[in-house]
Amino acid sequence: MALYTLRRLLNAIPILIGITIISFAIIHMAPGSPLSQFTEDPTIKQVDKDNMIKAYGLDKPLYVQYWDWVSGLVRGDLGVSLLKNQPVADLILERLPNTLLLTVTSFLLSLLIAIPLGILCAVRAHSRLDQIVSGFTFVGISIPGFWLGLMLIILFAVKLGWLPSGGLQTVNADFSLIDRIKHLTLPVLTMAAGEVAIWIRYVRSSMLEVINQDYMRTAKAKGLPGNSILFRHGFRNALIPLATLFGLALPGFFAGAAILEQVYSIPGMGRLFIEGAFQRDYPVLFAIVTVGAFLTVLGSILADVAYAALDPRVNLSKQEVRG
């Protein structure tokens, strides 16, 4: 298995190099440039723009720019944001904790709700409960996050006045846990609403598949207590496909929730990326895309490894020998 992991990691290197080249090319091919912001101000002339293009190094041939950037990357230098005049690494470190706070909290919250509900729905498939929950999950999946966010703001912040409508903390106040929780409540709820719905679907279908397996029937025939069957035999096996999905969730933690960060004024990665995309702030875009790509690859490797660890039927060392 160690060998398998190592091979997967080595395999990932050309993939990552390919991703950097492709994303570099795509981002540069998109029309517009970091200077597009100077549009409706006629006092900034073409000469000024030419000057700045030179200062940004955007007048160099593309392969030189790519080489400069990659060699910086290898040295651990992600470059300096063209529009925020700040090292990209600093920007990411500043935003990442906020995003993680939002994404990980809502992920955990949604699992906490989705796993028991999903199991319950699988066990009582097609019951009244299952139908009601299914109804809610479809609503949850279809409601756009920004709309739900705005509705919650209008209800809980504007009408009822119970919770703040955005931001991470009260301005000018010292840090307090209660204050932070109050500010996070609405965004986490909004984000979890969609996630809960999806995870319930996953857990339910995964569980449903397992429940009708022969070994479940055998366990029941042996007279094992119901809970033990459900969790030791049932859920453990149902977790296997879920592990893959967890692995793929990893880059999502990092990338953040662009829409919600926007609606709730949370200074996170999603907003950084969107701002970067619209202003064509190349170094910021490259950095986020690259780290995102890296995490996606890492996530899928982790998922496969977890798959092997959870499922004794998958024996990687044998494949190793054969391959």
Add this chain to the structure above:
Amino acid sequence: MLSKPFGKFASVALVTMMSSAVVLSACSSDNNGAAGSSASPGASASAAPKKEKVDGGEITTAYLGDPQGFIRFWATTTTSTEVIDLVFSTLYKFNEKQEIVPDLAVDQPTFSEDKKTMTIKLRTDAKWSDGQPVTADDVVFTYSIPINNDYTGPRKSTFSRMEKIEKVDASTVKITFKEPHAGYIDMMIYNILPQHILKDVAIKDMDKSEFFKKPIGSGPYKLTEWKASQYLTFTRNDNYYGGKPAIEKVTAKIVPDANAMMAQLQTGEINVVSVPADNLAAIEQFAKTSGKIKLQKDIPSTSYSFVGWNLTNPLFQDKKVRQALTTAIDRKGLVDGVAEGMGKVVNSQTAPSYWTFTDNVPKFDYNEAKAKQMLAEAGWKDTDGDGVLDKDGKKFEFEMQVNQGNKVREKAVTVIQQQLKKVGINVIPRVVESSAFTKNFQKKDFVSIYYAWSISGDPNPHGIWHSSEIESGLNTVSYKNPEVDKLIDEDLSTFDKAKRKEILNKVDALIAEDQPYTFLYSPTVVMAYPSNLEGFNPQRDSLKEVQKWYFTK
């Protein structure tokens, strides 16, 4: 790899719409003229001065995005300009008519006989917030930056006619120009920097220096904290030479979503903000029922929107056709229907609040029948009876580009499409992503385009209308009128304001007659203020002249 694996892909398209507002805050919000702030004496027309003035209080406003930093040579967005004006002083400021009024300077500048050198007297009572006096050395230090070869920021061309700056004595500076330059006022609004703090920072590193984000200024407020993408807080400068401001604290929150911003106005989390057209009705209702805020309407801006006709396209080469197009568009209806009445129809290239504005220009008011007749006179007739005009076998049909994310403009283009359809012209609207849109405009890659200018400072329109700007400047509709060229050149070397107004009024009339653009309207701004706030200038938006504001009991 950045899409969340949880789905919600349906809303991806909406992200685009919602978030472009952030980026556009600087360049295309129809509500903001990119004008500098002003401290014009005697221009403040505060209402109800009878109530008792309170010393202290706090105001909270919001911006869609962070400012860039605190040096104007590098920071270009409207948000940056506003926060810079809180913290810094400048030699002069623009008033609401875009004339310069003294700030650190004393009186208007004096010129030598050949108009090549200009002398400015400085006040002697100004201090940096660290206690050091503001001197001629600071001014010389500041103005040496943009004329230095190491400077590569966006303002190089603004200062291209300036040769040098020298100190005459502790409170006098002398600026030498390469040639007489009536547009010098554009150089006067840059924030004066403290030499004693910045003298060891290389010019090319200044926009990356600590000072850029943690400034020391001599203006009415001091920056106390800047939490990136969250908020900036300012406290009043007790030693401000213009008198201690009454409002003690100013907070600017960063709220990237305009709807969320309006929600915060209703919760009281912010209390000073401009209200966009699509939220006006709801906020008006809130102001009436809660009594917590009041609205100031019809604040003029110095921007205007227009439809640019690409004059290299055979469709638009006939002046008569362009005049007919304008006549076919109900611009007043557009302001009322699309912009909720927040705008003033314009007929030429000068915004109504400008000191050079004239109403005495040819006008092409909405008249469907007349438009049809004008088109017929120009040879456009519907010969095949399909409802679309044609001439020499070619249909009157063209594309109109508009930038994505600005709902008012997208709607406006649809309205224009319907109105032109009535006179037999087929418009195909095309919504283009902002950066690509800008590029299309600059590369003249359009047939017709819905665009806007945010004009500030000197009124000379060389950059947009002179034929020498067709090649690589902003005259992207390729407008060429030798008479206009001549007048613009003449204005550039005219120093007498009355004479300039006369020349520029002629330019306005000529351009209005030629209709290279269909000039649509100049947006007006609606500001929400706390109901017990007084002292603000009803002609100005955002935080301008905030040092004169006060709460009443």
